[in-house]
Amino acid sequence: MDSVDEILIKKLPKNEVDKFNRIFFGRKDHSTLRLKDETKKASENDNFDVFGYSFDATKEQLRQPRVLRLGLVQHSIVLPTHKPITEQRTAIFHKVKKIIEIAASEGVKILCLQETWAMPFFLCTREKEKWSQFAESAQFGPSTMFLSELAKKHEMVIISPILEIDENATWWNTAVVINEKGHYLGKHRKNHLPSVGSFSETAYYSPGNTNHPVFDTKYAKIAINICYGRHHALNWLMFGLNGAEIVFNPAATISEFGESFWGIEARNAAIANGYFTCSINRVGTEEFNLNDKVIKRTYYGSSYVTAPNGIRTPMMSRQKDGLLTAEVDLNACRQVKDQWGFNMTSRLDMYAESLQNIVENKGDNQ
Amino acid sequence: MDSVDEILIKKLPKNEVDKFNRIFFGRKDHSTLRLKDETKKASENDNFDVFGYSFDATKEQLRQPRVLRLGLVQHSIVLPTHKPITEQRTAIFHKVKKIIEIAASEGVKILCLQETWAMPFFLCTREKEKWSQFAESAQFGPSTMFLSELAKKHEMVIISPILEIDENATWWNTAVVINEKGHYLGKHRKNHLPSVGSFSETAYYSPGNTNHPVFDTKYAKIAINICYGRHHALNWLMFGLNGAEIVFNPAATISEFGESFWGIEARNAAIANGYFTCSINRVGTEEFNLNDKVIKRTYYGSSYVTAPNGIRTPMMSRQKDGLLTAEVDLNACRQVKDQWGFNMTSRLDMYAESLQNIVENKGDNQ
Structure with a gap:
C-alpha cells in the first residue's frame, strides 16, 4: 500500500x-501549491514524488506575513550495504542533490533531510566497528561540505542529520544546521536513544549533551527533535519554550515499530506547543549481511507537515523517494497561541516543582 | 454525520x-465484546448506543492477568435549560441511571461520566449567578449521593465530574471519585482552565489546587485529566509519574474547537505515558436564552479508549447517547514500557532543571 x-x-x-x-x-480541502512543469518532468525522470501544500494565517495590522517554503526530503539508499562506504555515500549525494535542486527551484528556504541521511541505517545489525567509517565530523565532514555548497548556492538553510564522531572518537546522532550562506551554524545531538527490538542505539552512541537549542536562522527559529525524541513530550516542550517556530523530526522508523503513532506524535506536539512540525522518515528496504544471516529493514516514509492549529498535510508515499514542500506563514504560531492559550495556562511553576520532587524521589505532593 | x-x-x-x-x-480487527441480549434491547428501547471492545496483553509467568471492564458514558441533557434546576438534574439522573445499570450488567467495574455531567454546560453564557445552584458539594452534593448508591449496589468505582462549590463559596471544576463501597474516595480539581472563544471558565472558577492525584482503587490506579487539561502534556505526564494505569479525560467540547485534535491528544498521552486513556465528551445541542439572544452549543461525543500501545477503539457516535465498554488487561502498561522504554529514557533530571531555569526567567541552558 x-x-x-x-x-x-x-x-x-x-x-x-x-x-x-x-x-x-482539520480542514475541508488541502490547499495545494502549483508546481512548475520542470518539477513534474524531473520527478518523473528520476522517479521521486513532489507534493506541495500551503497553510494560511490571518492577515495582521502590525506584522507583515512571514511566508516561506519548507522542504522535507525522504529517500532510499542507492547501493547495496556491502559496497565501499565512499561509493555508497556518493551515490546518495548524487540522488539527494537532484531533489535539493528541485526544492530550490520551487523556492524552498529551509530543507531537512532524514535521520543519518547519508548512510544505511545499520543500527539494527548490532555491529559497530564495521560501520564506523560512516561516522563523520559535524563541522568538517563530507555531508556538511557537500550540503554547504548547495546551501550557499540556493540561499537555503539545510538541516543535515548525520552520524557524528567527535575528536574523542565518541559517536553521536546529530543534526547539523547549515545556514543560507553555507556556513556551519551549529548542531543538536539526539536527546533520547532507543533500545527497542533490534535497534539498540545506546550501544553505538550517548544521549545528547546539547540540551534543546533553537537556531535563529535568517528565515525562522528552528529546532530538531531527532527520531525517538518524538515520543518524549518534554523534548517537544523545551524546543517550544526556547522559541522554536518550526521543529523538524528526522526519523528512521519501520512499520513494526508503531507506524500507528507516526501521525499522532508530531501532530500532537504542533498543537500543544504552537509551532509547525515536519516529520521525515526514510523509505525503502535495506539489507545487511550478518554472518550467515540477511537482515532486512523496510522504512515507511510517510513524511508530513502539521501546522500549529493541528491541520496536517497528507503523508508522502510509504515507498517512494520524495520532496514535500509546504508554504507556511510563521505568524500562525502566535495566532494559535492567542486563540488557544495553552502557553498562558501552562502552570510551568507547578510542574518545575513537581518534576523536581519526582527526581529527588520525594514523590509529587499530591 | x-x-x-x-x-x-x-x-x-x-x-x-x-x-x-x-x-x-494500530490493529487489523477491532476485538469486539459480545454483549447481552438484554443490553441490546435496553439500548433500543431507550435510544442509546452500547459498544464493547477488548484489548489483550501478553500472558506472564509471575503475574495473573488483571482484566477488568471500563465504562464511558456520553449523554445529552434532557430538559430545556430554563426549567427548574432540580427538574433538569433529576431528568439527567434518570437517564444516566439506566445506562449505569446496563454497564453494571455488562460487568463494568470503573465508570466515568462526562464533564459536569449533571447539568447543561452553561459556561458559554458568561452568566454566573443565574446558574450557581448547579454547583454542589463534592462530598455531600446530590450527584455524589445519587452515584454512591449505584456504586455500592454494583461494586463499581464511579468518577463523577461536577461543578463543585466549597465552604467558601468558591467554585471548582472537579472530578469526584466514589469507590466500590459507595464511599467518597477523593477528588481532583481541573488544573488548566480555558478561556477560548465563548467559553471563559476562568470567570467561573479557579485553576485546580489538588495537583495530580492518583486514586488507588480496588480495581486499578486511576486519575482524571479534566477536559482542557488534555492539551497539556505535563498534566498527562504527572498522572503517569504518580502511578496511574488509567487516565480518564471527561470533556465538554464542540466541533468548532479542535475536533481534529480529539483523536490525537489522549491517544498521544496513552503512548507517551504507558497507560490507558478514556476520552469522554457530551453529545447533543444545548440552548440558552440570553437576554434577546439564543445561544446554541452542539457537542460531538466521539468517546473512545486508547491502550498504552496506541491501539484505539472506534469512536462513539457524534450525536447519540451511549456507553462504551472496554475490557483491558492492566498488565499491558508494564509490558509496553518494557517494549518501548519511554520511561527509562525520559531524562527527567534534565527537564526538571530546564523547567526551573525557564520558570526563573534564566532561559534554558542551551
Whole structure:
C-alpha cells in the first residue's frame, strides 16, 4: 500500500470527503501549491514524488506575513550495504542533490533531510566497528561540505542529520544546521536513544549533551527533535519554550515499530506547543549481511507537515523517494497561541516543582 | 454525520480495510465484546448506543492477568435549560441511571461520566449567578449521593465530574471519585482552565489546587485529566509519574474547537505515558436564552479508549447517547514500557532543571 491518506482521499465516497477531511485533517480541502512543469518532468525522470501544500494565517495590522517554503526530503539508499562506504555515500549525494535542486527551484528556504541521511541505517545489525567509517565530523565532514555548497548556492538553510564522531572518537546522532550562506551554524545531538527490538542505539552512541537549542536562522527559529525524541513530550516542550517556530523530526522508523503513532506524535506536539512540525522518515528496504544471516529493514516514509492549529498535510508515499514542500506563514504560531492559550495556562511553576520532587524521589505532593 | 470512524470502517473498499486499520487504529480487527441480549434491547428501547471492545496483553509467568471492564458514558441533557434546576438534574439522573445499570450488567467495574455531567454546560453564557445552584458539594452534593448508591449496589468505582462549590463559596471544576463501597474516595480539581472563544471558565472558577492525584482503587490506579487539561502534556505526564494505569479525560467540547485534535491528544498521552486513556465528551445541542439572544452549543461525543500501545477503539457516535465498554488487561502498561522504554529514557533530571531555569526567567541552558 502506498499511503493511508491516499486511500482516504481517493476512495472515500465523494459526499463524505469534505466532512471527513474537516474532522480528520482539520480542514475541508488541502490547499495545494502549483508546481512548475520542470518539477513534474524531473520527478518523473528520476522517479521521486513532489507534493506541495500551503497553510494560511490571518492577515495582521502590525506584522507583515512571514511566508516561506519548507522542504522535507525522504529517500532510499542507492547501493547495496556491502559496497565501499565512499561509493555508497556518493551515490546518495548524487540522488539527494537532484531533489535539493528541485526544492530550490520551487523556492524552498529551509530543507531537512532524514535521520543519518547519508548512510544505511545499520543500527539494527548490532555491529559497530564495521560501520564506523560512516561516522563523520559535524563541522568538517563530507555531508556538511557537500550540503554547504548547495546551501550557499540556493540561499537555503539545510538541516543535515548525520552520524557524528567527535575528536574523542565518541559517536553521536546529530543534526547539523547549515545556514543560507553555507556556513556551519551549529548542531543538536539526539536527546533520547532507543533500545527497542533490534535497534539498540545506546550501544553505538550517548544521549545528547546539547540540551534543546533553537537556531535563529535568517528565515525562522528552528529546532530538531531527532527520531525517538518524538515520543518524549518534554523534548517537544523545551524546543517550544526556547522559541522554536518550526521543529523538524528526522526519523528512521519501520512499520513494526508503531507506524500507528507516526501521525499522532508530531501532530500532537504542533498543537500543544504552537509551532509547525515536519516529520521525515526514510523509505525503502535495506539489507545487511550478518554472518550467515540477511537482515532486512523496510522504512515507511510517510513524511508530513502539521501546522500549529493541528491541520496536517497528507503523508508522502510509504515507498517512494520524495520532496514535500509546504508554504507556511510563521505568524500562525502566535495566532494559535492567542486563540488557544495553552502557553498562558501552562502552570510551568507547578510542574518545575513537581518534576523536581519526582527526581529527588520525594514523590509529587499530591 | 454520525462518526468519522464509521465512514472509514463501513465505506472503505474491503480490500483496503485491514491495511488501513493496522496503520490507523494500530490493529487489523477491532476485538469486539459480545454483549447481552438484554443490553441490546435496553439500548433500543431507550435510544442509546452500547459498544464493547477488548484489548489483550501478553500472558506472564509471575503475574495473573488483571482484566477488568471500563465504562464511558456520553449523554445529552434532557430538559430545556430554563426549567427548574432540580427538574433538569433529576431528568439527567434518570437517564444516566439506566445506562449505569446496563454497564453494571455488562460487568463494568470503573465508570466515568462526562464533564459536569449533571447539568447543561452553561459556561458559554458568561452568566454566573443565574446558574450557581448547579454547583454542589463534592462530598455531600446530590450527584455524589445519587452515584454512591449505584456504586455500592454494583461494586463499581464511579468518577463523577461536577461543578463543585466549597465552604467558601468558591467554585471548582472537579472530578469526584466514589469507590466500590459507595464511599467518597477523593477528588481532583481541573488544573488548566480555558478561556477560548465563548467559553471563559476562568470567570467561573479557579485553576485546580489538588495537583495530580492518583486514586488507588480496588480495581486499578486511576486519575482524571479534566477536559482542557488534555492539551497539556505535563498534566498527562504527572498522572503517569504518580502511578496511574488509567487516565480518564471527561470533556465538554464542540466541533468548532479542535475536533481534529480529539483523536490525537489522549491517544498521544496513552503512548507517551504507558497507560490507558478514556476520552469522554457530551453529545447533543444545548440552548440558552440570553437576554434577546439564543445561544446554541452542539457537542460531538466521539468517546473512545486508547491502550498504552496506541491501539484505539472506534469512536462513539457524534450525536447519540451511549456507553462504551472496554475490557483491558492492566498488565499491558508494564509490558509496553518494557517494549518501548519511554520511561527509562525520559531524562527527567534534565527537564526538571530546564523547567526551573525557564520558570526563573534564566532561559534554558542551551
